[in-house]
Amino acid sequence: xRRAIRLALVLAAKDLRVEFRTRTSLLSAAVFAALVLIVxxxxxxxxxxxxxxxxxxxxxVTVAFASVVAxxxxxxxxxENAAFDGLLLAPVSREVLYLGKYLANLVFVLLVEAIxxxxxVLFFNVxxxxxxxxxxxxxxxxxxxxxxxxxxxSAMVVKTRFAExxxxxLLLPFMVPPLIYAVRVSTPLFQGRPLSEVVAGLRFLALxxxxxxxxxxxxxxxxxxx
Amino acid sequence: MIRLTDLTKxxxxxxxxxxxxxxxxxxELFGFLGPNGAGKTTTMRMIAGILxxxxxxxxxxxxxxxxEPVRAKSRLxxxxxxxxxxxxxxxxxxxxxxxxxxGQEGAAVEHRMDxxxxxxxxxxxxxxxxxxxxxxxxxxxxxxxxxxxxxxVIVVDEPMVGLDPKGQKFLKELFRAxxxxxxxxxxxxxxxxxxxEMCDRIGIINGGRILTAGTMAEVRAQTAHGDTGLEDLxxxxxxxxxxREMDEILK
Numbered sequence: 001x002r003r004a005i006r007l008a009l010v011l012a013a014k015d016l017r018v019e020f021r022t023r024t025s026l027l028s029a030a031v032f033a034a035l036v037l038i039v040x041x042x043x044x045x046x047x048x049x050x051x052x053x054x055x056x057x058x059x060x061v062t063v064a065f066a067s068v069v070a071x072x073x074x075x076x077x078x079x080e081n082a083a084f085d086g087l088l089l090a091p092v093s094r095e096v097l098y099l100g101k102y103l104a105n106l107v108f109v110l111l112v113e114a115i116x117x118x119x120x121v122l123f124f125n126v127x128x129x130x131x132x133x134x135x136x137x138x139x140x141x142x143x144x145x146x147x148x149x150x151x152x153x154s155a156m157v158v159k160t161r162f163a164e165x166x167x168x169x170l171l172l173p174f175m176v177p178p179l180i181y182a183v184r185v186s187t188p189l190f191q192g193r194p195l196s197e198v199v200a201g202l203r204f205l206a207l208x209x210x211x212x213x214x215x216x217x218x219x220x221x222x223x224x225x226x
Numbered sequence: 227m228i229r230l231t232d233l234t235k236x237x238x239x240x241x242x243x244x245x246x247x248x249x250x251x252x253x254e255l256f257g258f259l260g261p262n263g264a265g266k267t268t269t270m271r272m273i274a275g276i277l278x279x280x281x282x283x284x285x286x287x288x289x290x291x292x293x294e295p296v297r298a299k300s301r302l303x304x305x306x307x308x309x310x311x312x313x314x315x316x317x318x319x320x321x322x323x324x325x326x327x328x329g330q331e332g333a334a335v336e337h338r339m340d341x342x343x344x345x346x347x348x349x350x351x352x353x354x355x356x357x358x359x360x361x362x363x364x365x366x367x368x369x370x371x372x373x374x375x376x377x378x379v380i381v382v383d384e385p386m387v388g389l390d391p392k393g394q395k396f397l398k399e400l401f402r403a404x405x406x407x408x409x410x411x412x413x414x415x416x417x418x419x420x421x422x423e424m425c426d427r428i429g430i431i432n433g434g435r436i437l438t439a440g441t442m443a444e445v446r447a448q449t450a451h452g453d454t455g456l457e458d459l460x461x462x463x464x465x466x467x468x469x470r471e472m473d474e475i476l477k
Contacts, residue, residue, distance in 0.1 A: 007327065010323065010327065011327075017314075017319070018312055018314045018315065021314040077312065077314075080312075080313065081310055081311050081312070082306070082308055082310055083310045083311065083312055084310075085276050087327075088274075089274045089275050089299060089302075089304045090324070091296040091327070091328060091329070093295070093296065225278045
């Protein structure tokens with residue numbers, strides 16, 4: 001088990017090092033998130049819908065699309081020079097390979113969210129105050145789930161001709177449940193309600209994580225071997 | 227030692243590799259020949275554990291690739307024709323990464339890495355990003371990475387692509403020295419002169435099936451082609467173009 005975790009961390013560290021040297025995906029995801037927030041900011045009519053009611057949806061729509069942009073990179077670095085074949089011939093199980101890729105993607109998407117959140121606060125003038133710990137927990141739980149699915153799908157589509165197009169088509173339906181619950185949890189938090197009121201939503205997100213991380217680990221081997 | 231038993235790979239209805247049986251012993255350099263699309267690369271990718279066979283068995287130094295993939299792979303070094311590298315890592319970072327995947331870290335890895343980089347004249351480039359390497363340098367880097375964990379078996383696909391004559395000579399000597407120390411080399415190439423010069427035994431594959439395997443003398447005897455060279459033998463077995471057909475094309 002310790003060996004598996006160490007190997008997964010080695011794989012994730014390599015991915016993050018390569019990404020931070022290119023910065024293309026991180027920058028494009030961050031710029032994309034900023035653009036979406038700007039568009040929403042200027043398109044909304046504050047007299048029609050209260051900012052506090054609209055803000056959670058805007059935040060999660062932005063996070064969802066920026067995450068797809070970010071996750072597209074997961075296997076494209078491996079496609080160059082057929083580097084993924086190099087990983088497949090290493091004495092590392094497919095499950096550990098998945099875990100390494102998953103960890104790198106998770107850190108990467110969380111970074112994109114860390115850039116998005118202050119921009120969101122800036123554009124929507126939403127005071128996070130005591131909602132911040134709950135919101136961060138929601139972001140972690142929701143992201144952990146859809147990144148698990150996204151990692152499998154990005155491995156699946158990377159060899160196809162339209163990988164960048166295929167990933168959102170496949171992934172977005174699976175992102176709907178965690179996004180709905182993330183919005184449901186975030187709304188009361190933004191309204192200043194206590195964390196105890198959203199426990200059911202957080203529980204659903206945790207359940208989704210367990211189910212889809214397990215399923216993704218099991219499916220990954222079949223995806224990369226065919 | 228590499229042992230293939232009824233090894234088969236199918237893609238839908240197409241059979242790329244059809245029930246191959248082959249044994250490559252310790253201390254043997256085996257030349258794997260065949261025309262384009264014959265099934266060589268598919269076979270080698272299955273041996274390396276990149277592709278899963280549809281059926282059949284692969285053993286690397288006694289370890290079954292399906293049952294004990296981690297053990298089998300840790301005994302093997304694979305050198306592809308196209309170097310699997312990351313442009314945004316330095317040569318040293320790439321080698322450290324590969325070593326870590328093989329469970330090796332620390333001072334011993336640094337020492338082994340320096341030894342290999344010296345051997346392949348890459349020491350001055352080790353802290354440069356791989357994107358600045360030439361194809362030959364990338365090939366040397368990938369060969370270094372395949373030797374890093376001291377494998378017992380080397381599987382190599384077109385080893386000389388991109389290497390200068392000095393590098394080619396060095397690699398030939400390296401493979402010979404490796405098998406003389408009890409290692410096993412399975413080498414796929416289209417350079418028939420090199421096969422005649424270096425290999426202990428050869429196998430010719432076409433249409434996913436092994437047509438013949440053995441020493442040059444055995445292959446000649448099996449195919450009843452007398453004293454012909456490897457090139458003629460290869461073309462006769464795999465259906466190469468004749469002089470008359472060439473004349474027709476060029477008319």
